[in-house]
Amino acid sequence: MAQIILENARIFDGVSADCAEGMSVLVEGGTIREVADRSIKADGALRIDVAGKTLMPGLIDLHIHSYFSDLNAKVVDSRDAPYRTAHAVKKLGHALDCGFTTVRDIGGGDFSLASAIADGLIRGPRFFYAGKVLSMTGGHVDYRTPNEQHHTHGYCSCGSMNWGGVVVDGVDECIKAAREELRRGAHCIKITASGGVMSPSDPMWMNQFREDEIRAIVNECAERRTYVSAHCHPISAIRRSIEFGVRCIEHATLIDAETAVFVAERGAYVVPTMSVIFVSMEVGAKLGMAPESMAKLKIAADSAIEGLQHMRDAGVKVGYGTDLLGSTYDQQCREFTLRSEVFTPLEMLRQATSMGAEILMQEGRLGCVRPEAHADLIVVDGDPLKDIGLLAADGRKLDLIMRAGEIVKNRLN
Known part of the structure; x- marks a missing residue:
């Protein structure tokens, strides 16, 4: 089964404002298998350098x-x-x-x-x-x-x-x-x-x-x-x-x-x-x-x-x-801009990830970056915790989109 490793990532996990840096994520068969603060060994895996950008749940x-x-x-x-x-x-x-x-x-x-x-x-x-x-x-x-x-x-x-x-x-x-x-x-x-x-x-x-x-x-x-x-x-x-x-x-x-x-x-x-x-x-x-x-x-x-x-x-x-x-x-994507009159970027990010998963009764599977979750991930070119406009740009500020482990878009390498 094909493996993909996303390396050198800054991870927003759907909840915490503290984003871990220098992280690696192993994806296999549509599922996140491992999240580590070090390089992950996997022979034959496709390695993608996230270059310190923000990796977060779709x-x-x-x-x-x-x-x-x-x-x-x-x-x-x-x-x-x-x-x-x-x-x-x-x-x-x-x-x-x-x-x-x-x-x-x-x-x-x-x-x-x-x-x-x-x-x-x-x-x-x-x-x-x-x-x-x-x-x-x-x-x-x-x-x-x-x-x-x-x-x-x-x-x-x-x-x-x-x-x-x-x-x-x-x-x-x-x-x-x-x-x-x-x-x-x-x-x-x-x-x-x-x-x-x-x-x-x-x-x-x-x-x-x-x-x-x-x-x-x-x-x-x-x-x-x-x-x-x-x-x-x-x-x-x-x-x-x-x-x-x-x-x-x-x-x-x-x-x-x-x-x-x-x-x-x-x-x-x-x-x-x-x-x-x-x-x-x-x-x-x-x-x-x-x-x-x-x-x-x-x-x-x-x-x-x-x-x-x-x-x-x-x-x-x-x-x-x-x-x-x-x-x-x-x-x-304009919903982010409209809500920004009231909510902080962190609050909106949670609404569109972890809270969405909770409403769908899919906690631990969606809206998060953790082992055994669905490999539904995006990489943002910038820090959406500081600038929610990055997510309001109709995908233009997304360098990678992955849905069920399949790479939909990749501008990284």
């Missing part, structure tokens, strides 16, 4: 939608699977080139796409997915406009199901849908627990799903040894979701100081998504975003950065996510 984006090929969800539906897949290929390849060696598709990603990546048919990051999002009738992933009446329940190509979600009402339907997505290989289940920006018939302040419905979905995931993540904007949705057993909150855009303390005390996770808010504010109207969605987006933008500050002050466990839609996926 980045993790916890909130993407691979198939979301337009800012209008109904347009995405009408383009059908081949177009959505072509979009996913470009989006995932760009993510890998930016140093994201792992992504979590939190709505729409499926077993077929995961298999294509695993089999090398598509060039992309390590892929976790939540399957179809569960939404109640009139919820955030029910994309029918108010004048559309057609609705038939079940897993079919009708009004209750689209490329990204399935509409379910009542405990039995929630249980069945959760079980179906888990059967299809979903690594977690996502629900819409509040209104959203892109959906046409629900205000952002609206709480969604009853307590018994959410608890039923949470129970199904617990039995599968996984978790529920919930789309939430207002504080009421955040609070009730966590009270009912949800482990991770997506967005949390309207969070206040008191709710941030509540989230931290409960040990729940939050994945804010700044990029989608500010990028869509800039180009949404030009790219066809509906006026009602732009109005809701303005509400989110007015509170987003303040919400980050509340999370930081309360010590909330925060992961890195972007949620970029359509052609705006090329702004994925």
Whole structure:
């Protein structure tokens, strides 16, 4: 089995601000076998001199939608699977080139796409997915406009199901849908627990799903040894979701100081998504975003950065996510720049590595540089602990990208 040794590296391990220098890392078969403060002996190994640059875990984006090929969800539906897949290929390849060696598709990603990546048919990051999002009738992933009446329940190509979600009402339907997505290989289940920006018939302040419905979905995931993540904007949705057993909150855009303390005390996770808010504010109207969605987006933008500050002050466990839609996926690294208004480089590096692994329930395998971890690594030309802009440069400041032991990019030697 081929061996690669990365020598003379300065290692950021995903957690510590103290980076060990002069380190060597032995990679074999997609796995890190040894990390040492000396030269590693291995006959026949490919040796790469890192030249004292920063070797660190590959980045993790916890909130993407691979198939979301337009800012209008109904347009995405009408383009059908081949177009959505072509979009996913470009989006995932760009993510890998930016140093994201792992992504979590939190709505729409499926077993077929995961298999294509695993089999090398598509060039992309390590892929976790939540399957179809569960939404109640009139919820955030029910994309029918108010004048559309057609609705038939079940897993079919009708009004209750689209490329990204399935509409379910009542405990039995929630249980069945959760079980179906888990059967299809979903690594977690996502629900819409509040209104959203892109959906046409629900205000952002609206709480969604009853307590018994959410608890039923949470129970199904617990039995599968996984978790529920919930789309939430207002504080009421955040609070009730966590009270009912949800482990991770997506967005949390309207969070206040008191709710941030509540989230931290409960040990729940939050994945804010700044990029989608500010990028869509800039180009949404030009790219066809509906006026009602732009109005809701303005509400989110007015509170987003303040919400980050509340999370930081309360010590909330925060992961890195972007949620970029359509052609705006090329702004994925901008999330670092936006978060830098509140967080330090070290905090952001942890969010995009070790905390991402914790949220994915992959501690010790992802987001770290240690023996038996996946060999998902990047080499930064500079010190990202001092200059987070090195990671916001769309991969231009990365001299090496390694995914599962395979060298994707190498400018070192």
